[in-house]
Amino acid sequence: QVQLVQSGAEVKQPGASVKVSCKASGYTFTGYFIQWVRQAPGQGLEWMGWINPDSGGTNYAQKFQGRVTMTRDTSISTAYMELSSLTSDDTAVYYCAREPRIGETDIHYWYSDIWGRGALVTVSS
Amino acid sequence: QSVLTQPPSVSAAPGQKVTISCSGSSSNIGQNYVFWYQQFPGTAPKLLIYDNNKRPSGIPDRFSGSKSGTSAILGITGLQTGDEADYYCGTWDSSLSAVVFGGGTKLTVL
Numbered sequence: 618q619v620q621l622v623q624s625g626a627e628v629k630q631p632g633a634s635v636k637v638s639c640k641a642s643g644y645t646f647t648g649y650f651i652q653w654v655r656q657a658p659g660q661g662l663e664w665m666g667w668i669n670p671d672s673g674g675t676n677y678a679q680k681f682q683g684r685v686t687m688t689r690d691t692s693i694s695t696a697y698m699e700l701s702s703l704t705s706d707d708t709a710v711y712y713c714a715r716e717p718r719i720g721e722t723d724i725h726y727w728y729s730d731i732w733g734r735g736a737l738v739t740v741s742s
Numbered sequence: 743q744s745v746l747t748q749p750p751s752v753s754a755a756p757g758q759k760v761t762i763s764c765s766g767s768s769s770n771i772g773q774n775y776v777f778w779y780q781q782f783p784g785t786a787p788k789l790l791i792y793d794n795n796k797r798p799s800g801i802p803d804r805f806s807g808s809k810s811g812t813s814a815i816l817g818i819t820g821l822q823t824g825d826e827a828d829y830y831c832g833t834w835d836s837s838l839s840a841v842v843f844g845g846g847t848k849l850t851v852l
Binding site: 652654661662663664676678679712714725726727728729730732733734735 | 744774775777779785786787788789792793798830832833834838839840841842843844845846
């Protein structure tokens with residue numbers, strides 16, 4: 618079945634980086650965008666950006682520009698999100714989510730129809 | 743502070759109907775499609791409504807969405823205790839060049 622399987626929980630020290638993976642299965646990886654959304658404990662959803670697994674093109678939310686890098690490895694249908702210079706404010710569950718795409722265009726629908734289970738990243742000294 | 747405004751909580755009795763509002767502006771809801779997610783504690787969000795009023799396969803027709811101007815509404819009829827969850831609206835904001843969300847609404851079925 619269609620699913621996104623994310624890497625496990627991580628504990629990082631302030632100033633470190635974290636890289637979360639998201640392995641897709643059950644569909645054509647390059648046929649959909651991958652979005653990254655995070656949720657701090659007890660808080661709402663926060664969009665971080667997207668990657669086009671086909672072209673590798675990315676777009677990041679302004680808040681994270683300079684600190685986030687989204688990549689993909691099409692050979693293993695896996696997307697990655699790396700966040701650097703971590704602070705305690707980055708403690709959150711990080712979700713990857715599939716976004717439908719119109720053919721081979723870069724036209725977005727913006728909603729996500731399939732979500733990973735999330736990866737908890739805890740930043741603590 | 744969320745870009746889209748939702749009530750923090752709503753409640754209603756089983757079998758009744760409830761609506762959840764989502765207010766935005768001309769740069770987001772006013773010119774883009776709205777979607778809604780349902781989220782149970784400790785789980786990932788689930789798509790309920792997309793393109794303002796469309797339901798993905800498997801979502802019962804008790805859930806409906808509508809949009810007018812810069813506001814959107816999620817409606818749930820025939821409330822069940824299993825509908826108790828957090829609900830989030832979202833859309834693209836053309837000025838911010840970002841997907842934006844409401845702060846979420848906690849639904850309690852009394």
